[in-house]
Amino acid sequence: xxxxxxxxxxxADRIFHWVMASAVxxxxxxxxxxxxxxxxxxVAAHWISGLVLTAAVLFHMVRALFFQDLRTMWISLExxxxxxxxxxxxxxLSSAIPGKPGKYSLAQKLxxxxxxxxxxxxxxTGLIMLVKIDTPWWERNPYLFEESSWGFxxxxxxxxxxxxxxxxxxxxxxxxxPEKLFFFRSMLLGWITRKEYLEHHDPQRWKISDxx
Amino acid sequence: MEFFRFTRNVWGxxxxxxxxxxxxxxxxxxxxxxxxxxxxxxxxLAPKLIKR
Numbered sequence: 001x002x003x004x005x006x007x008x009x010x011x012a013d014r015i016f017h018w019v020m021a022s023a024v025x026x027x028x029x030x031x032x033x034x035x036x037x038x039x040x041x042x043v044a045a046h047w048i049s050g051l052v053l054t055a056a057v058l059f060h061m062v063r064a065l066f067f068q069d070l071r072t073m074w075i076s077l078e079x080x081x082x083x084x085x086x087x088x089x090x091x092x093l094s095s096a097i098p099g100k101p102g103k104y105s106l107a108q109k110l111x112x113x114x115x116x117x118x119x120x121x122x123x124x125t126g127l128i129m130l131v132k133i134d135t136p137w138w139e140r141n142p143y144l145f146e147e148s149s150w151g152f153x154x155x156x157x158x159x160x161x162x163x164x165x166x167x168x169x170x171x172x173x174x175x176x177x178p179e180k181l182f183f184f185r186s187m188l189l190g191w192i193t194r195k196e197y198l199e200h201h202d203p204q205r206w207k208i209s210d211x212x
Numbered sequence: 213m214e215f216f217r218f219t220r221n222v223w224g225x226x227x228x229x230x231x232x233x234x235x236x237x238x239x240x241x242x243x244x245x246x247x248x249x250x251x252x253x254x255x256x257l258a259p260k261l262i263k264r
Contacts, residue, residue, distance in 0.1 A: 035233050090258060147221060151228025155216065158231035162239040169243030173250075 005191035007210035008103070016060050017187055023053035024119075024164060031161055043133060050126045057123055072103045073113075078205065079106040102205030107174075115167055118160045125157035 009017070026049040030042040064070065078099070083106055085098035104112070132150075134140045145153070175184045182196045191212040197203070214232040221227050 032236060035236065092259060147227045151230070154230035155228065162231065162235055165236070165239045166243040166246070169240070170246050173247045177254075 004194040005212040006194060006197050006208050007190055007212050008186040008192045008208075009190050011190065012063065014187060014190060016056055016063070020053060020056045020060075023049045023056060024168065027053065028161070028164060028168070032165070047126075047130060047133060047135065050123070050130075053119070054123050054127065057119060072206070073109055075106065075109055075113075079109070082106065100200060100202040100205075102202060111167065111171060111174075115171075118163050118167060121156055122160040122164065125153050125160070128153055129157060 027046060030046040030049065034040065034042050064073075079101065082099045082101065085094065085096060088094040089096065089098050101108075131138070131144050132140055132142050142150075174180055175187070182192055182200075186192045197208060201208075213234050215235070217229040217232050218226050219229045
């Protein structure tokens with residue numbers, strides 16, 4: 001029997017995700033490989049992929065704010081109740097199976113929000129740092145801020161960039177775990193099966209109607 | 213282990229240059245620790261859902 005395929009991620013969202021993922025990986029590689037001893041001309045690749053990441057983030061912000069339902073990402077009381085139930089179930093304090101999430105689980109919402117904060121900080125500080133390098137559009141101006149202000153900007157940029165190492169590792173790990181592979185497939189192909197939908201989501205909290 | 217990098221400007225004053233790169237290993241290790249702890253917990257300790 002051919003199973004129903006239900007739409008989880010539209011093509012626009014999938015393209016955004018993979019453009020952002022590629023940009024972040026290029027940024028991490030061009031940032032940290034030279035520090036770790038693999039020397040190559042990294043500056044141009046770094047700032048160009050930084051601009052790609054900026055464009056992707058702006059696209060997603062407009063799309064999320066005006067064309068999508070923000071409530072799918074809000075942390076609700078139901079999420080917190082499920083977290084308590086899940087904790088009790090994990091510690092074997094209760095045998096009741098915890099409730100299912102809507103479109104996104106609490107863990108997915110949390111990593112999204114942490115990633116949002118980190119990426120916004122790294123993008124904003126990176127854009128400010130662009131004034132210190134020559135590009136086709138302007139000549140470098142290292143005197144825009146005082147030395148101490150530049151130091152603060154570097155600290156925020158370096159710290160958030162290193163946080164991205166941890167976040168990307170954890171994100172990739174959870175996306176390739178056997179029980180989460182259908183999320184990974186849905187980010188590639190867009191769909192989940194009706195069986196996966198009913199098994200992993202609460203249909204009351206995520207009403208899905210679009211078939212692929 | 214240092215947390216910050218410093219340099220000296222043309223007047224010999226010490227100025228902040230960013231986070232110490234020694235911390236790269238810490239952030240990588242933190243990611244690895246999360247993965248290993250979760251994988252071990254799921255494999256050995258987490259209650260299993262029995263599918264009917």
